Amino acid sequence: MDLTLKIWRQENAQARGKFETYKVTGISEDASFLEMLDILNESMVDKVQLPIAFDHDCREGICGMCSLYINGRPHGPDQGITVCQMHMRNFKDGSTIVIEPWRAKPFPVIKDLMIDRSAFDLIIQAGGYVSVHTGGVPDANSIPIKKEHAELAMDAAACIGCGACVATCKNASAMLFVSAKVSQMALLPQGKIEAARRVQKMVAEMDDLGFGNCTNTYACEAECPKDIKISNIARMNWQFLIAKVGAQKMNA
Amino acid sequence: MAKLLHYSSLTKKFIMAIAGLFLAVFLMVHLGINLFILPITENHVEIFEIAVHFMTSNPLIKVFEIVLFGGFLIHIIYGLILQIQNWMARPKRYKIEGFSHTSFFSKYMIHTAIIIFIFLVIHFINFYFVKLGFTEAPQGPNEVTNNHDFYNMVVNLFSTTWYAIMYIGLIIILGFHLNHAIQSAFQSLGLYHSKYTPFIKMVGTLYSIIIPLGFIIIPLYFLIN
């Protein structure tokens, strides 16, 4: 395949940045999108040009590092997968592909297509954990859990923290991510104990960091590579409401 | 007051959703009264006038009026604050955007909202301010006897072709707002259930079609006659 790439180049966080156009030729349809970028980068290194910086790690859809906004969609045109798992056969030979970094105030560009997603870590630090002593492994079934709750918690825990939900949301809202992290714990007995405190702290942190507000467009669900459902957002909304109305005052 | 502005994003959304749903219920009552402008019964004008008299003089309704204005105000203020924050959350926009699948009218809530707001202003000038004596009653073929004579004011307005057409256009825009709004409010309130959410979505869609249609029939009747 021969392709024209329009790629966002930005030297550092302070630089203005602009789109540059590149041509790649002879790309296999079976290559992954990141392999295609590797090929481009190698050719640039050969020409003593600065290669394009982009995030990636596992390349098997589990780490959440890869983060490219391709032709107007995070993780590209394929459904339910990360960009590292997407193949070039999703594109037509001779087409032009526009590649941008995630765009959101709490996700500043570090360089080219790399962004700083520490904001997500701060949200987790605000309450996305269970504060218990980790003793020995308990016997199986010593704590009964409803099967449907176990499954919903597992589905929510599939979130890899990639930030595609923020990237696609017209409001740059992090609600799908935060609600997945709130849900995965609130649904299980160990997590329930701190649920009221957790949801309030994580939402407060999310607001402070400058993510936008959810207007229920549901774009996040459509683009999430792990199929996280918007029912998690409703669960978080409800838990937050219950916590605000019912729980004792939090001492900051 | 300052506290109202510092509520978390979710609290603002809850309050906005409750206010929005309240407005949506009010809209049904409003339509119920308006339909008596049409000759649906022998004494429809009389019934309409009794309803208007009740709505303008009953002390309980006076209280309700304050709640209603409060509802509009909170809905509008929070709507604007949240929207401005949302614009600020993405200072640098994408070159290519809007390709993800979304609830269609969700993309245009602020635009439909601004048009509804303009509609509200027109509505106030034509009716509420007339009642208070701030503005002149709309003139036309019928004589308006007093500043509560809403029946003849409506007839005068809808007998003006451009006004009737503009009214229909504005009501359609309101329908677009409501199309996304009803199910969105339930989601914002955290009321999601795999069994009932599809039903809520259907009711929301039907509401957003039937209520505007009801409002549109009235100017349409005058346009045709």
Ligand code: HEM
């Ligand atoms: C009869 C008039 C109106 C009704 C019945 C109504 C109803 C609603 C409802 C139920 C929602 C959903 C709330 C949520 O999801 O949390 C909504 C959203 C919204 N409304 Fe209204 N509204 C009306 C007029 C207005 C006006 C006059 C404005 C502002 C000038 C406005 C601004 C907004 C905005 C910006 C949203 C978007 C929030 C979102 O997307 O979630 N609305 N409306």
Ligand code: SF4
């Ligand atoms: S919810 Fe989905 S899109 Fe958002 S961070 Fe988690 S995996 Fe990525």
Ligand code: FES
């Ligand atoms: S590189 Fe790990 S998920 Fe794509």
